[in-house]
Amino acid sequence: MTRAMISNFLKSTILLFLLVGPILAQPVSITDAQIATIIVQASRDAYYRTGHPCACPEDRARNGSLCGRRSAYSRPGGASPYCYPSDVSKAEIDRYRARLGR
Numbered sequence: 001m002t003r004a005m006i007s008n009f010l011k012s013t014i015l016l017f018l019l020v021g022p023i024l025a026q027p028v029s030i031t032d033a034q035i036a037t038i039i040v041q042a043s044r045d046a047y048y049r050t051g052h053p054c055a056c057p058e059d060r061a062r063n064g065s066l067c068g069r070r071s072a073y074s075r076p077g078g079a080s081p082y083c084y085p086s087d088v089s090k091a092e093i094d095r096y097r098a099r100l101g102r
Helices: 003-025 032-048 090-100
Strands: none
Touching: 003 090
């Protein structure tokens, strides 16, 4: 490679970073609904890790039947996983957003 080729390559690379860098540095906006969905999935996953299949009414029991009223969500006391985005409070969404730093 000649010096001219190296010089042109470096100039092109620097120009690319100058043009693309600010675009990549922009924070990705995430909606409250997306955060609520993430929190719900994390809650359900935490429940499933306990070895129990019925976190939410629409889950399936080991025998293939719908969990329905047998789900932890539907039973009073004990575990209370989030099953729906509407279960997640605005305060929890705000805490999650604060942890993201956005």
